[in-house]
Amino acid sequence: MTRLLVLWCPDWPVVAAGTAAGLAVDAPAVVVSANQVVVANAQARRDGVRPGLRRREAQGRCPDIAVLQADVDRDARLFEPVAAAVEELAVGVEVVAPGVVAVPARGPSGYYGSEEAAAERLIDQVAIRTGAEAQVGVADGLFAATLAAHRGLIVPPDGSAAFLAPLDVRELPDRPDLVDLLRRLGIPTLGAFAALPHTDVTSRFGADAGHAHRLASGLEQRPPSRRRPPVDLSVTHIPDPPIDRVDAAAFASRTLGERLHSVLAAHGLACTRLAIHASTANGEDLVRLWRCADPLTPSGISDRVRWQLDGWLRGSNRPSAGITLLRLEPEETVDGHALQLELWQGGEQTSRAARAMVHVQGLLGQEGVLTPTLSGGRGPADQVTLTPWGDEQTPESPPDHPWPGRLPSPAPATIPTQRKPATVLDRDGGEVGVTGRFTLTGQPDEVAVDGTSRRVIAWAGPWPADERWWEKDNGRRRARLQVLLAEQSEVENQDALLLVRENEKWSVEGVYD
Template identity: 40%
Template sequence: MMDWPVVAAGADHDEPVAIIARERVLACSREARRQGVRRGMRVRQASGRCPRLRLLDRDPEAEVRAFEPVLRLLEKRVAPHMEVLRPGLIAVPARGPARYFCGEPALVGHITTVLTGAEVESRTGAADTVFAAALAVRAGQAGVLVPAGQTGDFLAPYPVGVLGRPRLSQLLPRLGITTLGAFAALPGERVLARFGHDGAAAQRTARGQEARPLNTSGADSDYSVAEAFEPPEDNLEPVTFIAKALAEQLHARLARAGAVCARLQVEVGLTSGLRLSRLWRHEGRLSALAVAERVRWQIAAWAETGQLDASAAGITTLRLVPEGLSAATGRQSLLFGPRIAPEELEHAAGQLQAMLGHRAVVRQELAGGRGPGERIVDIPYGDARSRPLVEGTWPGRLPAPHPAVVYRTPRPAQVMGADGGPVGVSGRTLLTQAPAALSIDGAAPVGVTGWTGPWPVLEEWWIPAQARRLARLQVACADGRAWLLHIRDGRWAVEALYG
């Protein structure tokens, strides 16, 4: 499905909209693309190309919720089994459905008809591997059907960057290898010797083959993990916590067996006897925290679409089932130097949380607010945001650029005018005189070379016990540093440092 994060956000493709994550464009609308915005761009570059660009933070949970009705429709009308690569992108084994619908072109036509009837814009591609099929979806105006056995030829012109291995993609062009075809043509034994098993897996991908050999010796082994809830659980938080523990058990079992899985099935049993399941693409890359997060998204999506009514039918069991087992060939770091993988960081965070408490390791995210401290919230590592980012005008909000350092406890300060007297703010929010010097924590005053403001803030004035009234001021000093100050009850304090 085209630009699913944009669709899930409820944005109109006729307006310039970009979904951002980690200060880069994750997805954008057609109008934004028409004006030069592309995936992977930095937010500043995208805004420069399209000044009217509306930026929205990514909401993975909302993407899963919005995608669940589409999946249910496809399971009912196309195929009962499919795997979710990510919300908006699914993989369907074509052999059975293609026979039923008398060929792949007829199958693609049926899928398009079903989704068009549901007012969902889509593209469809087919190839011998999931990786190639995902590229085939983006090729042409409506996707490409790659004939069986020709996947390697289809992939050959693509740049090596599409492999999704940054360091390999940086090194190969320096060696004169810029396309998947050139990489695929290298002798396999030399690629293995130079780049290790991960490089060999990448070469198989470039050749249109599955990335890793099948682990036939463990095909009949059961590595699934499960937890029963007694009494049945109707709250999402404990289920998510158990999902993280189950994911760690699953990873440990697979590691002992020397295997990784390509897909992970999430199964939930209810007191009503109903059993819900969903298949997610895994490929050995999802950490325990990432698995728990997807369990949370999936259960929330089932609840949102009415499939799961926890008040009427509590959760009795949670089961994680790995599918598509293959040999865990590991990664080689000698050529590229030391490597710290995100999953290793997440494992370390989980260990610290186990020893020091759940809130011992946090990540910071933006929130709605006027001051810099109010716009940052601490979220325990591994938890989803409890409430979405509140959009609004926020009168009195601090304008950009944002400070580099925000003090949890404001530092006392004095702002003085040219006559050495204190600078204040009148009832009309005007400075009593121009700032000339600034003293912080009782230190010697530093000359003020520029200032802007003040910006008044009046919050919850209707609740006397919680009312807050202050004014903010930005000042630049002769020592090259710039500060954000506020005055409250006649006292100045430093809130943040710009640099």
């Protein structure tokens, strides 16, 4: 595993926003999004302001606090001088995110004599060049090195697993639902999580939890199967006229990002390290490498290109002429199964279909064209989230969670918008119900729907779903039953129904082909 030196600028969104607003360095400040605090600086934290507070509550705890709006483009643009300062002393600089850069530890530690000396030199360099405070951490792997930087530590070689073991599972990045689940299961630390068998974690909680388990174990997020792609996968754009404005850079980044993603997808690949090259009319060559833990989507590629161009064009060391060439090179890739293409993505036919959808939306309204997104849930209707065409497709619930009580495959072919009442009878004509322990009160023999009764020739279930049982008002108890009905005449075929029992009543939730 590669030993990395990570330089981290604490509270960088606040630092960047304060710099853009001309705020004093020692002023208490927070960055908010949707009226909720996302980052607070040290001065604000001393007054009890923490991420997650509402804006009004933060102002109540600290009346003099400066409230700044979140802006990731601004954060990335103002971080470029920090990355450039690190690059003056170390080669192979990779921007992980605005506020975080990583470099291979071997080069700087060998040149300055030790990892401790290299860390001190880089901290001084950033402070002198940009005035920004920074901390450095060194460890095996990006995840461990980043957490070491948060604590200003140098982890011994092969010591990442031991360093991570006592840390809280809240340190897992961008996985709040998994963290909450682990803590409720009595798994509070990364070491306790890492002690679980990897196969059990993946089968129980899904592939993303498996990636998180590797991080907790001190390993890379994915096994070392990455490979350097051939040179011909790079994409180039020659703008005419040269790019010297941010709006032109944004347009170029979107086009180039989509092109690179299409080229990679055609080879069954997705990018995890992206090199951005630019040349100017005066012969200047600019290069920056971005690292990402997860495979980059088209929008992810475009965002990083836009951030980088914004930093170059509006930074303190802006080029002396417009950009005449842009080239994107995928420095590292993973297999294509890590990022599957969506249905409405890429190609001329898709573009025509997208224009048609927008036209229909103009006739029927925004809700007239809906896009399905795979979602999480126990019932078939819960597993699809419908969003208006063009809006961000965000599932209502994570689809990769285990969802105990989830209906097994195959899913019903038809899910009615209005459920029809049904009656399930046993051989004696008595109604079949479900007990408090989710067992049937009798053997299903007949099902009546719309006044028509059909004989049951096979059935399976019930599948219980006792949701939010700990909440008195929001709890929901359901049981599902699959039934195969005999044909009513020689013309009709057999029907298979999915029935659901709720509030002591049966209804038809789905119909199988």
